[in-house]
Amino acid sequence: xxxxxxxxxxxxxxxxxxxxxxxxxxxxxxxxxxxxxxxxxxxxxxxxxxxxxxxxxxxxxxxxxxxxxxxxxxxxxxxxxxxxxxxxxxxxxxxxxxxxxxxxxxxxxxxxxxxxxxxxxxxxxxxxxxxxxxxxxxxxxxxxxxxxxxxxxxxxxxxxxxxxxxxxxxxxxxxxxxxxxxxxxxxxxxxxxxxxxxxxxxxxxxxxxxxxxxxxxxxxxxxxxxxxxxxxxxxxxxxxxxxxxxxxxxxxxxxxxxxxxx
Numbered sequence: 001x002x003x004x005x006x007x008x009x010x011x012x013x014x015x016x017x018x019x020x021x022x023x024x025x026x027x028x029x030x031x032x033x034x035x036x037x038x039x040x041x042x043x044x045x046x047x048x049x050x051x052x053x054x055x056x057x058x059x060x061x062x063x064x065x066x067x068x069x070x071x072x073x074x075x076x077x078x079x080x081x082x083x084x085x086x087x088x089x090x091x092x093x094x095x096x097x098x099x100x101x102x103x104x105x106x107x108x109x110x111x112x113x114x115x116x117x118x119x120x121x122x123x124x125x126x127x128x129x130x131x132x133x134x135x136x137x138x139x140x141x142x143x144x145x146x147x148x149x150x151x152x153x154x155x156x157x158x159x160x161x162x163x164x165x166x167x168x169x170x171x172x173x174x175x176x177x178x179x180x181x182x183x184x185x186x187x188x189x190x191x192x193x194x195x196x197x198x199x200x201x202x203x204x205x206x207x208x209x210x211x212x213x214x215x216x217x218x219x220x221x222x223x224x225x226x227x228x229x230x231x232x233x234x235x236x237x238x239x240x241x242x243x244x245x246x247x248x249x250x251x252x253x254x255x256x257x258x259x260x261x262x
């Protein structure tokens with residue numbers, strides 16, 4: 001047994017049907033956790049849940065009632081709740097001069113409100129008088145975008161900066177109110193998944209770079225480690241923060257960006 005053994009713990013991952021969330025679900029399951037995959041993509045989410053030996057719950061992270069019902073279902077199906085990973089997020093690329101209010105509201109709703117509601121319902125379930133009632137861990141997913149000034153992702157960057165602030169205030173509230181829940185966040189670097197590829201294509205289409213490959217090369221050039229992040233890089237960091245090895249890590253942001261945001 002190691003400090004990253006999550007045997008006997010229940011971990012819920014939002015946006016778990018694909019991308020980083022799917023990778024986190026697999027990593028948490030490999031560490032021994034019973035994984036609850038939460039998503040609005042029911043078919044894809046159920047397949048990931050089956051693959052990791054977990055369960056699926058449908059949660060629209062922007063909807064308070066959906067969170068309440070989803071957490072109740074997760075606790076009932078999995079027998080508790082010890083870890084909530086607020087991973088669900090959306091990025092819509094735009095120059096500020098072309099900003100569409102509805103697109104900005106979508107990012108604010110999913111990335112900021114969705115994370116805040118995730119913290120709310122994690123606290124309610126995991127605090128001493130909650131349905132799970134044994135404390136736990138919340139891991140929020142911010143982004144290197146919160147720490148750099150990369151063009152065409154202004155609102156996305158702002159939402160991920162908000163995730164950082166939510167994390168720190170939530171950790172303080174949990175401590176002061178005796179909830180027994182640690183709250184931290186990770187700052188992933190650019191990952192060559194669907195979201196990353198779309199971003200590279202978008203900034204090239206806007207004219208900031210000659211091609212998507214040039215955009216990716218620019219990111220790599222800004223990264224001391226000399227490569228993009230992998231899904232596994234981010235997932236391992238989430239497992240660490242969920243584990244007893246991070247027992248005294250609280251209210252912190254962990255960069256997993258190869259040094260890009262330093």
